[in-house]
Amino acid sequence: MTLTNLIKTRVSQKTYLDQEVQRSLIEELLDTSLYVPNHKMREPWRFIIIDGKQKEVLKTRYLEQLPKDHVEDIEKQIDKIFKAPTIIAFLMPLSLDYDDEIEDLQANAMLIQNFLLLANEKGLSTHLKTPLFIKTDLFKSILGVNPREIVSALVMVGYADKNSAAKRRTPAAELLSYYK
Ligand SMILES: Cc1cc2nc3c(=O)[nH]c(=O)nc-3n(C[C@H](O)[C@H](O)[C@H](O)COP(=O)(O)O)c2cc1C
Numbered sequence: 677m678t679l680t681n682l683i684k685t686r687v688s689q690k691t692y693l694d695q696e697v698q699r700s701l702i703e704e705l706l707d708t709s710l711y712v713p714n715h716k717m718r719e720p721w722r723f724i725i726i727d728g729k730q731k732e733v734l735k736t737r738y739l740e741q742l743p744k745d746h747v748e749d750i751e752k753q754i755d756k757i758f759k760a761p762t763i764i765a766f767l768m769p770l771s772l773d774y775d776d777e778i779e780d781l782q783a784n785a786m787l788i789q790n791f792l793l794l795a796n797e798k799g800l801s802t803h804l805k806t807p808l809f810i811k812t813d814l815f816k817s818i819l820g821v822n823p824r825e826i827v828s829a830l831v832m833v834g835y836a837d838k839n840s841a842a843k844r845r846t847p848a849a850e851l852l853s854y855y856k
Pocket residue numbers: 686687688689804805806807842843
């Protein structure tokens with residue numbers, strides 16, 4: 677597929693086949709994804725991969741420490757995300773400088789989009805999610821994230837159980853103007 681087709685056929689996939697994704701493939705895709713612009717070569721990222729039985733381990737550890745009245749809601753959210761065979765937490769170090777942090781978020785976003793497109797090229801489907809719980813100290817500590825890092829996104833990865841068409845976008849022609 678051409679890059680144009682890879683961009684236009686990428687869609688957020690909610691449900692997946694019960695088929696594992698090779699760790700070596702995920703590692704290869706991440707390794708390519710990180711060739712993105714990043715200011716001063718800060719390389720502001722690292723990754724935690726949750727797959728196989730570790731999804732259940734993480735869920736149990738998290739739910740048993742949650743206040744009882746949050747368990748039902750969070751369990752529903754986790755179950756939806758953990759339907760995918762592999763989940764990648766994209767992490768970003770927090771900076772002391774707000775402008776640096778915005779730049780680092782932009783670099784992270786580019787890296788993640790690279791990953792989504794490379795996954796599409798390999799016949800994998802993905803869904804990027806940012807549920808509120810990823811910002812909590814409890815979830816971060818259970819996942820093994822440092823207090824001076826954020827989870828910029830969780831990305832579900834797997835083989836789609838059905839094909840979906842891309843959602844329509846407003847054409848660029850309707851959004852652009854030439855500076856006069
Ligand atoms: C930063 C960011 C956060 C997102 N968070 C969520 C989320 O928490 N839950 C969700 O279902 N989708 C989430 N999405 C996916 C968008 O809803 C989805 O990309 C959008 O509806 C367009 O659909 P498409 O990806 O199929 O083109 C997020 C996307 C981005 C870029």
